[in-house]
Amino acid sequence: MSVPRTFDIVVAGGGLVGMAIAYGLVRTGARVAVCDGDDNAFRAARGNFGLVWVQGKGARCLPYAQWSLGSSERWSSFAAQLTRETGTDPGFDRPGGIELCETAAELEAGHKLLESLHQREAGLGYQVLDNAALRRRVPAASAQLAGALYSRNDGHANPLFTLSALHQAFQLRGGAYLPRHEVTEVRPFAGRFDVVTPGGTFEAGRVVLAAGLGNARLGPMVGLRAPIAPLRGQIMVTEKLAPFLDYPTLVVRQTREGSVMLGDSAENVGLDDGTTRNVMADIARRARTAFPMLAHARIVRAWGALRIMTPDGLPVYEESAAQPGAFLAICHSGVTLAAAHADTIAPWIAGGARPAVIDPFVTARFNASTEVGYV
Amino acid sequence: MSELQCDLLIVGAGPAGMAAAIEARARGLTVIVADEGKQAGGQIYRQAAHSPLAHADQVLGADYAAGRPLIARFMASGAQYFAQTLVWQIEPGAPLSAMLTCRGEAGGTLRVRAQALLLATGAQERAWPVRGWTLPGVMGVGAAQTMLKAGGLVPGANTVLAGSGPLLWLYASQLLQAGRTLRAIVDTTPRGALRGALRHLPRAWRAGEYLFKGLRMMRAVRRSGIELYRAARDVEVLGEAQPHLPAKARAIRFRAGGHQYEIPADLILLHQGVVPGGNAARSIGCAHRWDDAQACWQPQVDSWGRSSVARVWIAGDGAGIGGAKAAEHAGELAALDIAADLGHIDPPTRASASRAARAELDHHLTIRPFLDALYTPPPSLRRPAEDVVVCRCEEVSAGEIRRLARLDCAGPNQLKAFSRCGMGPCQGRWCGTTVGELLAEVQGRQPREVGYYRIRAPIKPVTIDELATVLPTDRDFVRGEFPS
Amino acid sequence: MFELLPLSTAATVSIDLDGHTSRVPAHFSVAEALLASGRNTCRASQVSGEPRGPFCMMGVCFECLVDIDGVPNQQACMTPVRPGMQVRNMRGKARLA
Numbered sequence: 001m002s003v004p005r006t007f008d009i010v011v012a013g014g015g016l017v018g019m020a021i022a023y024g025l026v027r028t029g030a031r032v033a034v035c036d037g038d039d040n041a042f043r044a045a046r047g048n049f050g051l052v053w054v055q056g057k058g059a060r061c062l063p064y065a066q067w068s069l070g071s072s073e074r075w076s077s078f079a080a081q082l083t084r085e086t087g088t089d090p091g092f093d094r095p096g097g098i099e100l101c102e103t104a105a106e107l108e109a110g111h112k113l114l115e116s117l118h119q120r121e122a123g124l125g126y127q128v129l130d131n132a133a134l135r136r137r138v139p140a141a142s143a144q145l146a147g148a149l150y151s152r153n154d155g156h157a158n159p160l161f162t163l164s165a166l167h168q169a170f171q172l173r174g175g176a177y178l179p180r181h182e183v184t185e186v187r188p189f190a191g192r193f194d195v196v197t198p199g200g201t202f203e204a205g206r207v208v209l210a211a212g213l214g215n216a217r218l219g220p221m222v223g224l225r226a227p228i229a230p231l232r233g234q235i236m237v238t239e240k241l242a243p244f245l246d247y248p249t250l251v252v253r254q255t256r257e258g259s260v261m262l263g264d265s266a267e268n269v270g271l272d273d274g275t276t277r278n279v280m281a282d283i284a285r286r287a288r289t290a291f292p293m294l295a296h297a298r299i300v301r302a303w304g305a306l307r308i309m310t311p312d313g314l315p316v317y318e319e320s321a322a323q324p325g326a327f328l329a330i331c332h333s334g335v336t337l338a339a340a341h342a343d344t345i346a347p348w349i350a351g352g353a354r355p356a357v358i359d360p361f362v363t364a365r366f367n368a369s370t371e372v373g374y375v
Numbered sequence: 376m377s378e379l380q381c382d383l384l385i386v387g388a389g390p391a392g393m394a395a396a397i398e399a400r401a402r403g404l405t406v407i408v409a410d411e412g413k414q415a416g417g418q419i420y421r422q423a424a425h426s427p428l429a430h431a432d433q434v435l436g437a438d439y440a441a442g443r444p445l446i447a448r449f450m451a452s453g454a455q456y457f458a459q460t461l462v463w464q465i466e467p468g469a470p471l472s473a474m475l476t477c478r479g480e481a482g483g484t485l486r487v488r489a490q491a492l493l494l495a496t497g498a499q500e501r502a503w504p505v506r507g508w509t510l511p512g513v514m515g516v517g518a519a520q521t522m523l524k525a526g527g528l529v530p531g532a533n534t535v536l537a538g539s540g541p542l543l544w545l546y547a548s549q550l551l552q553a554g555r556t557l558r559a560i561v562d563t564t565p566r567g568a569l570r571g572a573l574r575h576l577p578r579a580w581r582a583g584e585y586l587f588k589g590l591r592m593m594r595a596v597r598r599s600g601i602e603l604y605r606a607a608r609d610v611e612v613l614g615e616a617q618p619h620l621p622a623k624a625r626a627i628r629f630r631a632g633g634h635q636y637e638i639p640a641d642l643i644l645l646h647q648g649v650v651p652g653g654n655a656a657r658s659i660g661c662a663h664r665w666d667d668a669q670a671c672w673q674p675q676v677d678s679w680g681r682s683s684v685a686r687v688w689i690a691g692d693g694a695g696i697g698g699a700k701a702a703e704h705a706g707e708l709a710a711l712d713i714a715a716d717l718g719h720i721d722p723p724t725r726a727s728a729s730r731a732a733r734a735e736l737d738h739h740l741t742i743r744p745f746l747d748a749l750y751t752p753p754p755s756l757r758r759p760a761e762d763v764v765v766c767r768c769e770e771v772s773a774g775e776i777r778r779l780a781r782l783d784c785a786g787p788n789q790l791k792a793f794s795r796c797g798m799g800p801c802q803g804r805w806c807g808t809t810v811g812e813l814l815a816e817v818q819g820r821q822p823r824e825v826g827y828y829r830i831r832a833p834i835k836p837v838t839i840d841e842l843a844t845v846l847p848t849d850r851d852f853v854r855g856e857f858p859s
Numbered sequence: 860m861f862e863l864l865p866l867s868t869a870a871t872v873s874i875d876l877d878g879h880t881s882r883v884p885a886h887f888s889v890a891e892a893l894l895a896s897g898r899n900t901c902r903a904s905q906v907s908g909e910p911r912g913p914f915c916m917m918g919v920c921f922e923c924l925v926d927i928d929g930v931p932n933q934q935a936c937m938t939p940v941r942p943g944m945q946v947r948n949m950r951g952k953a954r955l956a
Binding site for chain 3 (some may be wrong): 411413418422426427428429430431434478499500509510511512513514515517518519521522523525526527528529530531553621622623641642652767768769770799800801804805835836
């Protein structure tokens with residue numbers, strides 16, 4: 001059966017951002033195609049740590065915290081719906097998140113930040129935990145840690161199962177998923193768009209650029225600027241361990257399967273998604289400092305993934321002024337924001353009013369001299 | 376954590392690694408050899424220098440005994456040899472950098488900087504997923520042979536060998552030499568495979584000694600009266616759950632000659648040949664190619680063993696299955712090429728010094744096309760039934776993989792992401808090729824197009840402690856800043 | 860299931876397999892010691908709890924994982940026996956604390 005050539009909307013990119021939006025779009029009844037790269041494409045989605053995280057965000061831009069909080073609050077029903085529709089469970093849990101602080105200075109700085117955010121937005125509640133309080137919640141935590149900051153708004157999910165569920169739900173509702181159809185060109189034409197891929201050219205009334213680092217190349221074709229740069233994060237995963245950590249933290253997180261993810265690094269290394277022993281060693285030392293019993297845990301896998309970073313780390317959701325109907329979606333928190341992408345961004349892209357909460361997330365906030373991404 | 380430098384780092388002390396070390400040392404290079412085993416010899420010459428068997432040569436044969444002088448020359452070569460040592464990360468560059476962890480009595484993590492790297496990590500048994508293959512009491516024929524060489528252990532008489540390939544006959548004849556017997560041999564070599572292989576016979580004749588040896592072994596087995604079943608299909612292992620005891624294998628079931636058979640056995644040994652172990656090479660970024668004749672992936676190397684990554688050579692069965700003697704000569708050739716590359720010998724010397732090794736290597740490889748045509752399992756044996764476990768570590772079935780493939784899964788990496796297939800401690804060593812075959816089957820593509828998992832360090836699992844000792848404590852590490 | 864052929868060495872060590880003291884040849888790996896004593900199951904899988912035992916005997920399958928002297932998930936086939944060593948089956952996921 002051949003693939004149709006005309007769609008209401010074509011989404012460029014089948015990662016967490018593209019698929020969440022595409023899923024939301026098919027829910028509105030639109031005919032949607034996702035044009036995705038091949039198996040070896042960069043795919044930030046595969047490098048994701050899996051946090052649904054609100055704590056600490058918004059210092060530079062309160063709406064970002066509110067946007068994240070809103071998505072976090074929608075996540076439970078988002079996950080439930082995906083599970084119902086596909087039988088694949090995204091593995092979401094929201095026990096609250098913990099930011100571990102090795103030193104008193106870190107604890108104090110974190111406390112000040114969260115307090116100032118809480119003052120501006122009541123929903124950003126938190127607790128300061130001293131070492132004793134931390135170890136009541138997490139007995140395996142080191143006695144040497146100064147303490148931690150806890151917030152009930154944080155949770156975690158399995159990013160790969162989430163992506164898999166989105167793929168299935170999208171296709172079950174009639175969406176066309178096209179791998180090995182990386183979008184190479186978007187040509188505006190009489191108010192519509194020709195989307196060019198190695199597998200053929202498609203025609204769409206609207207197009208969504210959710211191609212991660214590829215957005216930098218595609219954006220200008222539809223009058224959109226995508227000032228993004230890759231920021232590598234390295235992650236390591238252990239063998240499956242008996243449960244010892246009920247809460248996600250920014251650097252250590254135990255999955256439902258029992259494996260423990262270790263991470264939180266940030267390097268500007270261009271398009272190199274490899275792993276390096278220095279960063280792996282640093283992540284290992286930090287994990288062992290927080291949880292001494294991890295000393296004998298074996299790391300089974302490690303990877304680097306390239307986050308999609310705007311200069312201020314905040315998202316971009318923008319419709320092209322020059323080519324209405326062309327949309328740009330950029331963020332580095334694809335799991336946290338997945339629910340909002342499906343529930344809030346998709347209806348807007350499908351033709352609804354632009355939600356006020358995403359007002360700040362346009363590229364005009366970067367002045368002309370802001371460096372364009374080197375992708 | 377200490378740091379060492381050398382001209383050449385060799386990973387693996389099997390025939391290729393040992394021969395390369397000997398040659399490189401003879402040309403004046405400083406050489407470090409790291410091997411996971413307790414002693415040098417790799418798998419084929421395991422324990423050859425210090426066999427625990429009272430009658431090693433009689434049981435194991437002259438080919439195995441031939442490893443002894445090679446090991447002796449290696450131990451006398453002046454290479455710095457680290458036994459029980461895992462190389463778990465390699466970073467290409469000038470110089471290359473590798474992380475090693477020694478797991479013997481004197482443990483520790485060590486960094487090596489080398490001007491050149493030779494991967495001689497050898498092969499592993501080909502995965503042959505059949506129903507029941509994860510049951511206790513099911514092992515590889517190679518595994519049992521390793522137990523014989525390294526432990527001095529032989530299986531009880533209620534043992535069945537199943538599969539295809541020279542190792543079946545070699546192991547069976549070694550057991551006969553030890554005065555043992557087997558319950559049965561179930562040969563899955565398809566009817567017509569020999570006919571298909573005959574066109575390679577003229578070439579194979581040049582290495583006729585292999586053919587004669589093979590025929591002698593088969594004749595010994597036939598004469599022994601061990602029950603032999605040919606062109607067997609639909610092999611599966613039946614298990615029994617016993618009250619209060621874990622399940623284990625109790626019988627092998629298969630079809631042969633139009634009948635179905637069920638043979639009770641305590642131990643079932645499976646084998647479908649060996650394939651290169653590619654994880655170390657892939658973790659560095661070496662390009663690979665799919666070999667149709669052997670139905671497996673091989674690293675791309677030139678005639679000297681030079682890979683697609685600068686300063687990295689690959690030799691031995693890890694570069695392509697050729698057997699112990701071919702591996703030895705390939706190791707010599709790689710060492711000569713490396714010596715020339717590093718300026719220790721000039722090109723004319725490399726040319727003249729390599730002539731004999733090149734001729735020997737070519738000689739030993741002439742048998743391969745015949746063996747490949749005869750023994751490479753057909754697609755039906757590489758693409759298991761729905762309920763068969765493909766990823767042993769994460770218990771993912773062929774049915775689950777086919778289901779995702781039908782959903783237009785982009786490739787093995789996306790399939791891994793969606794199913795957890797390949798995420799366990801074996802790091803895809805036992806499922807990667809089967810995943811590619813199933814994707815190819817369902818999506819109507821070729822295994823070469825489908826590709827393989829992205830493999831990265833650690834090349835094998837290492838502990839947090841082993842990783843954490845990498846960083847010198849005096850050096851400040853800058854953690855990146857996260858903007859928002 | 861496995862028996863010893865005549866050996867060239869008589870050296871042995873005493874080890875503890877699942878609470879039973881055994882005298883085994885000093886050249887054995889832990890996996891060989893287990894198999895020679897008739898134990899072909901060394902763990903219950905961390906995914907489903909199904910029984911697993913040594914498979915490849917060369918360190919690439921990670922089936923022969925056992926707890927040795929309190930350190931979990933060690934490959935029995937890659938670990939030589941040591942006097943006084945305590946070997947326990949792995950039951951599901953490792954407990955590190």
